[in-house]
Amino acid sequence: MSQLTESLGDFGDGLLTTVELAGASFLGAVVVALVVVTCRIVPVRPLRLFGTAYVELFQSIPLLLWLALVFFALPEIGVEFSGFASVVLASSLYQGSYYAEAIRTGVNSVSKGQAEAARALGMSTRQLLTTIVLPQAFRTTVQPLTNVTITLVLETALAATVGLLDLTEAANRINFRTAEPILVYTGAGLCYAAMAVVISTIGGRLERKMVIHR
Amino acid sequence: MSSSDFLFDVPGPRAKRRIRIATVASVLVGAALLVLALVQFGSHGQLAFGRWRPLGTWPIISYLLQGLGGTALAAALSTVLAGALGLLLAFARVSGPRPVAFLARAYMEVIRVLPGLLLIYVVLFALPPLGLEMSPLWMVVTAITVYRATQFGEIFRSGILSLDRGQGEAALALGMSKSGAMRHVIFPQALRRVTPSLVGQLAGIVKDTAFGYLVSYADLLFLGKTLSNYNHLLIQTYLVIALVYFLVNFGLSRLARWLEARERRSGRSAVLATDPDEDLVVPPVPGAEHEPEAELAAADAAEWELAEEVERLDEIPQRTKLDGR
Numbered sequence: 012m013s014q015l016t017e018s019l020g021d022f023g024d025g026l027l028t029t030v031e032l033a034g035a036s037f038l039g040a041v042v043v044a045l046v047v048v049t050c051r052i053v054p055v056r057p058l059r060l061f062g063t064a065y066v067e068l069f070q071s072i073p074l075l076l077w078l079a080l081v082f083f084a085l086p087e088i089g090v091e092f093s094g095f096a097s098v099v100l101a102s103s104l105y106q107g108s109y110y111a112e113a114i115r116t117g118v119n120s121v122s123k124g125q126a127e128a129a130r131a132l133g134m135s136t137r138q139l140l141t142t143i144v145l146p147q148a149f150r151t152t153v154q155p156l157t158n159v160t161i162t163l164v165l166e167t168a169l170a171a172t173v174g175l176l177d178l179t180e181a182a183n184r185i186n187f188r189t190a191e192p193i194l195v196y197t198g199a200g201l202c203y204a205a206m207a208v209v210i211s212t213i214g215g216r217l218e219r220k221m222v223i224h225r
Numbered sequence: 226m227s228s229s230d231f232l233f234d235v236p237g238p239r240a241k242r243r244i245r246i247a248t249v250a251s252v253l254v255g256a257a258l259l260v261l262a263l264v265q266f267g268s269h270g271q272l273a274f275g276r277w278r279p280l281g282t283w284p285i286i287s288y289l290l291q292g293l294g295g296t297a298l299a300a301a302l303s304t305v306l307a308g309a310l311g312l313l314l315a316f317a318r319v320s321g322p323r324p325v326a327f328l329a330r331a332y333m334e335v336i337r338v339l340p341g342l343l344l345i346y347v348v349l350f351a352l353p354p355l356g357l358e359m360s361p362l363w364m365v366v367t368a369i370t371v372y373r374a375t376q377f378g379e380i381f382r383s384g385i386l387s388l389d390r391g392q393g394e395a396a397l398a399l400g401m402s403k404s405g406a407m408r409h410v411i412f413p414q415a416l417r418r419v420t421p422s423l424v425g426q427l428a429g430i431v432k433d434t435a436f437g438y439l440v441s442y443a444d445l446l447f448l449g450k451t452l453s454n455y456n457h458l459l460i461q462t463y464l465v466i467a468l469v470y471f472l473v474n475f476g477l478s479r480l481a482r483w484l485e486a487r488e489r490r491s492g493r494s495a496v497l498a499t500d501p502d503e504d505l506v507v508p509p510v511p512g513a514e515h516e517p518e519a520e521l522a523a524a525d526a527a528e529w530e531l532a533e534e535v536e537r538l539d540e541i542p543q544r545t546k547l548d549g550r
Contacts, residue, residue: 054233055247057255071428071474072467073435076446080467084460088269118232126232136233144232161338168340172439179343183350192351200339207338 018185025181026202032095032167032177033206036102040163043107048114062111069108074166077101082173094173106163113159117152118144150221157214161207168203178202276458280465285452292448293469299362299434299444303369304427310370311377318378319385320407333375344368345436361442369433373426380422384415421485428477431470445469 051062069077082097092100121144129139171180182199186192236244266272279285317329345368348359359367388411396406437444449466453459 052232053247054236054244055251057248057251061251061255067475067478068471071471071478073432073446073470075435075438076463076467076470079438079446079450080460080463084463087460088265088271090265130234140232165338165340166342168342171342171346179340179346182343183346186350190354192347192354196343196347196351199343203340203343204335204338 014189018189021176021181021185022178022198025176025178025199028095028170028176029164029167029178029202030206032098032102032170032175033164035099036106036163036167037160039099039103040106040110043103044110044114047107047111048118051111051115052118066108066111069105070112074101074105075169075172077105078169078173094170094175097173098167098170098175102163102167102169106159106166109159109162110156113152113155114148116155117148117150120151121147150218150223153214153218153221157211157218160214161210164206164210165203271460277461279456279458280461285456288448288452289445289465289469292443292445292466293473295362295437295443295448296431296434296445299365299369299437299442300427300430302362302366303373303430303433306366306370307373307377307430308423310374311379312381314374314378315381315385316407318382320403329378333378336372336375339372341368341372341433341436342439344372345439349440361437361440364440365434365437365442365444368436369430373430373433376426376429377423380419380426381415384419384422385411387418388414418488421481421488424477424481424484428474428481431474431477435470 047062047065049062050058050065053059078097078101081092081101082094085091125143125147126139129143134143167177168179170177171183174180176184178199182195186195189195234240263272270276314329314333317325318333319326321329345364348364348368352359392414393406393411396410397403401409434444435446438446438450441447445466449462453462456462
C-alpha cells in the first residue's frame, strides 16, 4: 500500500514538473519566436540573415544535442544552469524556431493586396501590422501553433535525460520499483494524451472564435 | 529578400538612414556577442590549439564517421520501415473496410500524442520483461518507426486525397480494378506530390536517431559522448557533432525545398495544360435536367470541394517544415 502512495506521489510530482517545464518553455519559445520573426521581416539585411540562420541552425540539430550542449558543455566555459533551467533554455531556443516558422508562414499567407490597400489608405507600418496583417496572420496560424505547442509539451520528456523527475522519469522510476511496465507507461501516455487534448481543444476554440463566415 | 517585403513601404531618405543605422548597430552587436563568446572560451582555456587539434586527427575523424554511419544506418532502416507502415496506414484509412480504417486512424491519433522519448523507454524497459529483447539498433529503429509511421501515413493520405477525384473515377471507368487504379493511377501521382514532405521527414528521422544516446546505440551523438568521456574535450566534440548534424540536415532541407519548388513549377504548368480542355467536356446528360437550383447547389458543392483540395495541397509543403522534426 505504501508503495502505491509513493508511486502516486512520484507520478504527481512528475506531472507537475512536466507542466511547469512546458509552461516555462512555451513562454520562452514565444519570446524567441517574436524576436526571430521580427528579425526576419525587418528591412535590415544582417538581422534578416540572422533570423534565417537561426531557424536553419536550430531546426537542423536534435533537441537532445542542444540540451547536452547547454547542460554538459556550457559549464566548460563557466556558464552553468540547473537541470530545470537547461531544459527550459534548450527547449525555448529550439521550439522557438518552429514557432517562428509557423508565424512567418502566417504573415506570408496574408495577401499582398491587403497591405497595399492599407498603404493606399495612408496607414503607417504600425497600423498596418496591428490592425490588418497580424490579426489575419494569427487566424491562419492558430492550427500550426497548436501543433507546435503539443510537440513542445511532448518533447519536454527529454528532461528525463538530465535527471529531472518529470512525467517520463517518474514512469521509469515507478516501473523499476513495481515492475508493472504496461500499467505505468499506459498511465504516463494517458497523461501526455490528456495534455495534448487540452491544448488542441484550446486551439480549436480559438480558431472557431476567429473564423470568418463569408 | 523574402515575400514579407510588402509589409514595409519603399523607404524614403529618412527611413533609408534609419535602416543604415540599424544595419551598422546590428553588425556591431553581433560582433560584440561573438567577441564575448570568444573571451568566455578563452578565459577557460577552451581556445587552446591543443584542445581543438585532436578533433582534426584521423583516428578521431574515423571514429566520428563511424558514428555518422550508425546514424545513417538507423535513419535508413527507420525510413524504409516507417514508410512501408505509413503506406499501409494511409491505404487502410483511405480505402480499407471500415473497421480497418478505424483501427488505422486510432493508431495514428494515439501515437501522435505520445513523446518519442516515452516510446524509447517503453522499448528499453517495458518490452524486455515481456520477452522482447532487442539490440540497441533495433530499439532505436522500432521506436522511430512506430512514431514516424503516423507522420508518413498522414503525408501519404493527404497526397492521395489531394488528387482530383476524377482520376480514380476515370481509372475505374476504363475497367481497372480498385487496387489497379490505386497502383497505376492514383499512387504514382500522389507520391510525386508528397516527395518534398517525405524528404523533410528524413531530416526529422536523422534527428530522432539521436535517441541512440539513450540506449547506447553507436550513433553520432552517443559516440561523441563516449569520445568526450575519454578525451575530456567536451565542448569541442559536441560542437563538431552539432556541425555534422547541421550539414546533413541543412542539405536535406535544401533538397526538400528544391523538390517543392520543382513540383510547384511542374504542377502549375500541368494545370494550365489541362485547363482549356475543361470547357469542351461535359455535354448535358439526357434525363439529368433538374431544377436549376439543384444544379447551382451542385456547382457550389463542386467549388467547395475544389477549394478544399487546394487548401489540402497548400498544407503539404507547410507540413514539411512544421513536422519535419
